[in-house]
Amino acid sequence: MHALQRNYWAVRDYLSPVLKESKFKEHGRITPEEFVAAGDFLTYKFPVWTWEKGDASKARDYLPTEKQYLVTRGVPCLRRAASLAYTDADEDAERLLSFAEGSAASGAGDEWVETHTGRTSVRDSADNAGVIDDIPDLDGPSDSATNAMAKMSLASGGNAPAGGDTPDLDEIPDMEEELEEADEATAAPPKVPPKGTAAIDSESSRANLLQVRTYDVMITYDKFYQTPAIWLLGYDENGTPLRPPQIFEDVPADHAFKTVTIEPFMHSTSLQAALVHPCKHASVMKKIIERMNNSVIEDQRKSGTSSPKDKDSKKKWSLKRLASGTKDDKSAATGEEEEVEGIRVDYYLVVFLKFIASIVPTIEVDSTTSF
Amino acid sequence: MTSEPQIVQFTPFSSLVQPSFWHSLTKLKIDVLKLSQDEVPVTASYAAGRSVTDRETGQDVALGCNLILGGDAFEKTAQVPPHSVKCVGTLKNYNTIEEFKDADKPALFNKLADEMWDEISSAKDASDVSEILNRFLLITFADLKKYRYYYWFAFPAFAAKPAWTLDPSGWQGVESTFTQEALSNIQSQITTSTNTPAFFVLLSNANDPSRFEIHPLSSLESLSDQDITVGFIDPSAHSDHPGWPLRNLLAFLASRFRTRFTTPGSQHLKVRVLCWRDTEAVPVSGKWKSRLGTVSLSQSQSTLSRPSAVGWEKNPQGKLAPRLADLAPMMDPARLADQAV
Structure with a gap:
């Protein structure tokens, strides 16, 4: 059944046209060109991110061959999602629902959503001044919600850890057989414990409480949904790849198996990775972008450093910039100015990472906190 | 004490x-x-x-x-x-x-x-x-x-036998020795080179002692400068323990450049080591993670045979x-x- 669905997705992806026109302000979607522009900006500002070309046979022709997807390696993940502690979970959960489903659900959420869709700036920004301050708000609801869900859920969040961490039974005898010979083999290494390993292990914090997992995070461009998509590949503290149930420990329960599933990675012939399914990304991104955009306009009005612009002129402006194709230089040069001029498409991935950070709160994908 | x-x-x-x-x-x-x-x-x-x-x-x-x-x-x-x-x-x-x-x-x-x-x-x-x-x-x-x-x-x-020992001052943050400017300068030299140098020699600029320059390890053969700091990209993040690559670097220095690092009149090899850990973005807070320390080795045995x-x-x-x-x-x-x- 799943294979069928996956094939359907593949065909759909193949058939769907490449988005040509910039839609990022209206729909939260971006064109491949904008994806590259935003990716260039991300890699420039945050060198932990790099472009990869992936498997040649899987290269997408609407992206440059050297810039097929973005990757950052060794993203730390200190805690499991279920261990996050929150308060007022129920109330927040309602907000999340409305957040995810557009304007469908509860009161609090509706209000939040409508304020932004309905009008331009003033009250919004007054409530949440500043671009950065908005972000915790977005994180908050979903985190708390996930916690609420994790508590209720019996299956995925709770049981997995116990099974996941113990090594396979047939693994152990093999290792012990090996052990004797190994001791002989490395007669010198008994020196190692005093010199390093033992001392460090006991001192380091991972011996106490934390299991620091690391993740390789990939951002690909999803042609059908016209948004970036996030892929996760995890390792435990010993560098062993995580199994799917272990990865789902880092995904809040209401996302695991639904928004986050294990899929074949689209730029490799054989690799499997956890995909945060991008079907809702566009609408969420639209909301976040509007929100940030509005507060930027508000800031600008308050400070009065330059004349306010309305949305249309800004859209044209960002389009024009795109056509000119010089994002990198300019973004490098005009550090402060761009804040005043509203959200640019270059920022898309920076914003996107903040949104992803709310889906997988314990994985520190958002290294962009200086923004 | x-x-x-x-x-x-x-x-x-x-x-x-x-x-x-x-x-x-x-x-x-x-x-x-x-x-x-x-x-x-x-x-x-x-x-x-x-x-x-x-x-x-x-x-x-x-x-x-x-x-x-x-x-x-x-x-x-x-x-x-x-x-x-x-x-x-x-x-x-x-x-x-x-x-x-x-x-x-x-x-x-x-x-x-x-x-x-x-x-x-x-x-x-x-x-x-x-x-x-x-x-x-x-x-x-x-x-x-x-x-x-x-x-x-x-x-x-x-x-190494006997083992390398650490000066009583221990591993210190780099800010105490270098200025912020000098550190940024070192960092840009490391990050802009096409191949990140695993090991390097740090020398102060002859004209401006507050500036430091990175030289390849091979330059040790020609350098007569006494104030040499040997640096390496340190994969360890542990504040008191440098990473594994330093071990072989020290073995290499002790074997090849024994006389250069021997303090005159003593039997000790002394090497000032910079554990470079700041290859990513310049720390916003000005908090550098790199460490600096001096290690020494008492020179008792010859190292002709492989340790x-x-x-x-x-x-x-x-x-x-x-x-x-x-x-x-x-x-x-x-x-x-x-x-x-």
């Missing part, structure tokens, strides 16, 4: 093998190696050690001292990630689990260690020294039907035993189908 001088302790490498490496190994085994058990060169990399601040407790948590093997490890032109140091190692893949178990590991290890020591002690040019000092050995058995990969790394390092080497990686249980990467959950079509429901 005359306490015993503290012995320098090094954080050993811990291997991090990306699943894509196992995919590449599978391909190589089926298409190229077949039943051959010959040694194959592989490329790995390590980057400066990172630590992350725990948002709940505010503590700095050190991340692993990782040597990373990726999917392109078998390619001759393997690209290492930016700001990473390339290491070349040897992979030996066995056809059966029995052969893997019965492999003559000491022989393999000693062969590699001998090679390394030959190059360290020979009078050859020191320019490619990073390639020599950062070698590793990897033995594997790939159970292709079950998607299981048994593997064991060794990172040979030469043990003993250590470095087999321990498994997660802390035993000297191979590790297992079980990729069945991520590769086995049957398991994937189960999981996807």
Whole structure:
């Protein structure tokens, strides 16, 4: 059944046209060109991110061959999602629902959503001044919600850890057989414990409480949904790849198996990775972008450093910039100015990472906190 | 207070093998190696050690001292990630689990260690020294039907006898010695060079003593400057323990440049070491992670013969035993189908 669905997705992806026109302000979607522009900006500002070309046979022709997807390696993940502690979970959960489903659900959420869709700036920004301050708000609801869900859920969040961490039974005898010979083999290494390993292990914090997992995070461009998509590949503290149930420990329960599933990675012939399914990304991104955009306009009005612009002129402006194709230089040069001029498409991935950070709160994908 | 001088302790490498490496190994085994058990060169990399601040407790948590093997490890032109140091190692893949178990590991290890020591002690040019000092050995058995990969790394390092000791001042933050400006300058020199230098020599500029310049290790042969700092990209993030590469660097210095680092009138080798850990963005807070310390070695024995080497990686249980990467959950079509429901 799943294979069928996956094939359907593949065909759909193949058939769907490449988005040509910039839609990022209206729909939260971006064109491949904008994806590259935003990716260039991300890699420039945050060198932990790099472009990869992936498997040649899987290269997408609407992206440059050297810039097929973005990757950052060794993203730390200190805690499991279920261990996050929150308060007022129920109330927040309602907000999340409305957040995810557009304007469908509860009161609090509706209000939040409508304020932004309905009008331009003033009250919004007054409530949440500043671009950065908005972000915790977005994180908050979903985190708390996930916690609420994790508590209720019996299956995925709770049981997995116990099974996941113990090594396979047939693994152990093999290792012990090996052990004797190994001791002989490395007669010198008994020196190692005093010199390093033992001392460090006991001192380091991972011996106490934390299991620091690391993740390789990939951002690909999803042609059908016209948004970036996030892929996760995890390792435990010993560098062993995580199994799917272990990865789902880092995904809040209401996302695991639904928004986050294990899929074949689209730029490799054989690799499997956890995909945060991008079907809702566009609408969420639209909301976040509007929100940030509005507060930027508000800031600008308050400070009065330059004349306010309305949305249309800004859209044209960002389009024009795109056509000119010089994002990198300019973004490098005009550090402060761009804040005043509203959200640019270059920022898309920076914003996107903040949104992803709310889906997988314990994985520190958002290294962009200086923004 | 005359306490015993503290012995320098090094954080050993811990291997991090990306699943894509196992995919590449599978391909190589089926298409190229077949039943051959010959040694194959592989490329790995390590980057400066990172630590992350725990948002709940505010503590700095050190991340692993990782040597990373990726999917392109078998390619001759393997690209290492930016700001990473390339290491070349040897992979030996066995056809059966029995052969893997019965492999003559000491022989393999000693062969590699001998090679390394030959190059360290020979009078050859020191320019490619990073390639020599950062070698590793990897033995594997790939159970292709079950998607299981048994593997064991060794990172040979030469043990000094007696051990290197740390000055009483210990490992210090770099701010106490260098100005912010000098640090930024050093960082930009490290990050802008096309190949991140694994090891380097830090010298103050003749005209402007507050500025520092990075020179390759080979320049030690011609330098007469007394105030030399030897630096390396430190994969460890642990504040009191530099990373594994320093061990071989010190062995190299003690062997090749013994007289340069010997303080006149004493029997001690003294080396000022910079553990460089700031290859990523300039710290906003001005908090640098790099460490500086002075280590010394009492010069009692000659080092003509190869010192003993250590470095087999321990498994997660802390035993000297191979590790297992079980990729069945991520590769086995049957398991994937189960999981996807």
